[in-house]
Amino acid sequence: MVTITARTKKKSSAKIKNAFGSVFSSMRFTMLITYLAVILITLVLMCAYVIGLLSENLYSGEAVDMLAKANTISAMLSENWEPDITVSDARFSDTVDNCLGGTNIRGVVVNTSYTVMCDTNKEAQLIGKVFMRDVMRSALGGEQVENISDDETGMKLITVAVPINRDGNIIGCVYLAESIENISGTIKSTRNSLIVFCVLILVLIGMLSIGMSYIITSPVEDFIDVAQRISRGDFSKRIDVRGHNEISQMGEALNFMCDELSSLEEKRRKFVSDASHELKTPMAGIKLICDSLVSAENPDMDMVKEFLGDMSDEVDRLTRIVERLLALTKLDSEGTAPDIEDADIKLLVDEVVRKLNPIAAARSVVLGADYHDIEFGPIRIDYDKIYEAVYNIVDNAIKYSPEGSNINIDLIEGNGVINISVRDYGPGIPEEAREKIFERFYRLDDSRARDTGGTGLGLAIAREAVLAHGGEITVSDADGGGSIFTITLPYSNKK
Ligand SMILES: Nc1ncnc2c1ncn2[C@@H]1O[C@H](COP(=O)(O)OP(=O)(O)O)[C@@H](O)[C@H]1O
Ligand SMILES: [Mg+2]
16 A cells, blocks of 8 residues: 555656656747747848848839930930941940940940941940840830840849830830849848848847746746655745746745645644544543453453443444544535525524434523524525534533523524524633634543543534535623524525
């Protein structure tokens, strides 16, 4: 039995350790990866957008500029174009050179059969030769076009072509080309700076998130430690609660749980030791009687009968203790959910009085119940449990009252409650013991209470039952000696 319990404890502790351990280690990692992924995606999208916008602006700005120049050249050439002009004419070169002077743009003018009339790149020696590009074809078809392409050397070029119109006819086209390596260079260096910037940001955020995740998860290590100790039955450690956030609230909750568990554990230990002690007394009595019977030489029948009678009393006592312990366990396990039904409180008190009258009469004690002419409606209670509570209190009152005295039971309706008070003329209960008498196995006068058959459990049972109904049970001094026990139960009067 012991080994099984130990093994189960060990297992559950290892389980908790593993569960917490994996959550803990993966929590830090997950937080870090999540932060970095979010930042990385944001940065990549942002950079792509910035680079896209920049290239768009630079390229399209340049293209617009070149188209304007080509249109100017086209308009000027259109005026000077003579029908007899075939190849290069000085006017062409002057016009084109004037327009493109001071730029790196190459200008080419072709007629409708793609024969070069003018080329600012003198080294190419294309004058009079055929020179054809896709953009030219579109321009001779009447469109203004722009294009970005690679030339034969792999250099990036932006090219535009516009038609030359004269008298409504297309007579040739102006083709302009410019290397945009410088624009690409600007874009590339901007992109490189952005990449460096992004890497720096990532490193910074990475370090920050490692710090953050450490700050967030390190209290979890304390939680794990405390939880592991709890699983081993050690409730001594508490979380050092700092600040006012969710983590500190969790720490407070765990500390509260520890307090509750340790007080429960303390109660459980006390209960077990008290219960064993209580059971030991009658058992020792039985053992003594048995031993005396066994060792008696020639015991006569009367003696045997007397011994057996004593033994029967001890067994009764044992039974009483066990029954009450069972009642208490039942109340504990049912907690705050009794078997509620509509009940008649007068009937309940009447029944208690009827049951206990013979016992009271045997001690010449007079039991009297006064309902003050109040018409009570049904009260929502677990009848058996409240019956047991009232019974225990009246039973005590009879037990601890002097012979020939009175016991008054009063039933009064109050502010949303019913008060059942039981007044006796007994010895009363000292101030300092008024809380303790409701504890399990507590007895004011041990020997006397035991003589009267007391188990010290009656008031504990009564209190558990009343608390489960959301009520309370109190005791106070009575004028002229004795004590008043009052049970207060929630009651909404709907007659
Ligand atoms: N009406 C009373 N007058 C004086 N003492 C009382 C009265 N009711 C209870 N007590 C004291 O409270 C103790 C606890 O009561 P209870 O739990 O009913 O146990 P018991 O089995 O001894 O009756 C009793 O042992 C007794 O000392
Ligand atoms: Mg009692």
